Amino acid sequence: MIELQASQLVGKGLHRECYVHPDDDNLCIKVVVNRGEEETRREQAYYKFLQKRNVIWEMLPKFYGEVDTNLGSGAVFDLIRDADGSVSKTLEHYIESPQLTEVNFQGLLQSLLSLKEYLITQNIMTMTIKPKNIVYKKQEAQSGLCIIIDNIGNSDLLSISSYSRFFGRKKINRKWTKFITSMQKHYPENQSLHRILAVI
Ligand SMILES: Nc1ncnc2c1ncn2[C@@H]1O[C@H](COP(=O)(O)OP(=O)(O)OP(=O)(O)O)[C@@H](O)[C@H]1O
Ligand SMILES: [Mg+2]
Numbered sequence: 140m141i142e143l144q145a146s147q148l149v150g151k152g153l154h155r156e157c158y159v160h161p162d163d164d165n166l167c168i169k170v171v172v173n174r175g176e177e178e179t180r181r182e183q184a185y186y187k188f189l190q191k192r193n194v195i196w197e198m199l200p201k202f203y204g205e206v207d208t209n210l211g212s213g214a215v216f217d218l219i220r221d222a223d224g225s226v227s228k229t230l231e232h233y234i235e236s237p238q239l240t241e242v243n244f245q246g247l248l249q250s251l252l253s254l255k256e257y258l259i260t261q262n263i264m265t266m267t268i269k270p271k272n273i274v275y276k277k278q279e280a281q282s283g284l285c286i287i288i289d290n291i292g293n294s295d296l297l298s299i300s301s302y303s304r305f306f307g308r309k310k311i312n313r314k315w316t317k318f319i320t321s322m323q324k325h326y327p328e329n330q331s332l333h334r335i336l337a338v339i
Contacts, residue, residue, distance in 0.1 A: 141208045149226050167218035170210040185292030198257045198286050219286050221277040231270035240331040250285040251339045255315055262307040266290040268318035
């Protein structure tokens with residue numbers, strides 16, 4: 140059984156806690172802390188579906204299966220880190236501060252454009268896209284990757300969008316538009332963000 144220590148906590152959402160894997164700095168273990176079983180089940184079913192399809196994992200952490208921990212069953216994923224070794228921060232972190240958005244303007248803009256293109260070319264479905272469920276993996280001063288760390292999948296695995304690239308693209312475009320609209324609404328003061336949202 141794997142012992143997870145409070146000092147190794149990376150982040151926490153509404154349902155899960157994310158810890159650095161004690162045996163491998165480049166992996167994390169997510170445990171359910173608050174009624175997240177249903178989301179976890181959906182996520183793992185969708186990951187299985189993607190594994191069978193041989194998708195490219197460029198902007199999605201790989202899933203390595205489940206392990207037993209002192210906090211219950213844990214799901215193992217790639218832990219996303221910046222080029223300097225620190226754990227990557229969420230997009231929410233970068234856009235909460237207009238200054239931080241401005242400093243990383245080019246990197247954020249390019250990586251968001253790439254993320255949208257990636258989701259469409261790989262036909263990867265997401266539930267609601269939220270800035271707290273994307274991390275910005277900073278690689279250089281003005282370049283990086285936006286990686287979706289939570290809420291991928293389809294509420295209905297039999298949904299036509301998962302199998303048809305045509306309907307898939309339509310669905311991804313709809314989710315993306317909602318993602319933009321919600322950021323415009325939530326961060327009315329961040330001018331740099333609004334310049335980014337106008338072109339992605
Ligand atoms: N693969 C990862 N690499 C780096 N950081 C991560 C990774 N996965 C999660 N995190 C961090 O841990 C936090 C919580 O993880 P996650 O979003 O999976 O939990 P959750 O409870 O499912 O979230 P939600 O409230 O959106 O349902 C994230 O917001 C992020 O800061
Ligand atoms: Mg989350």
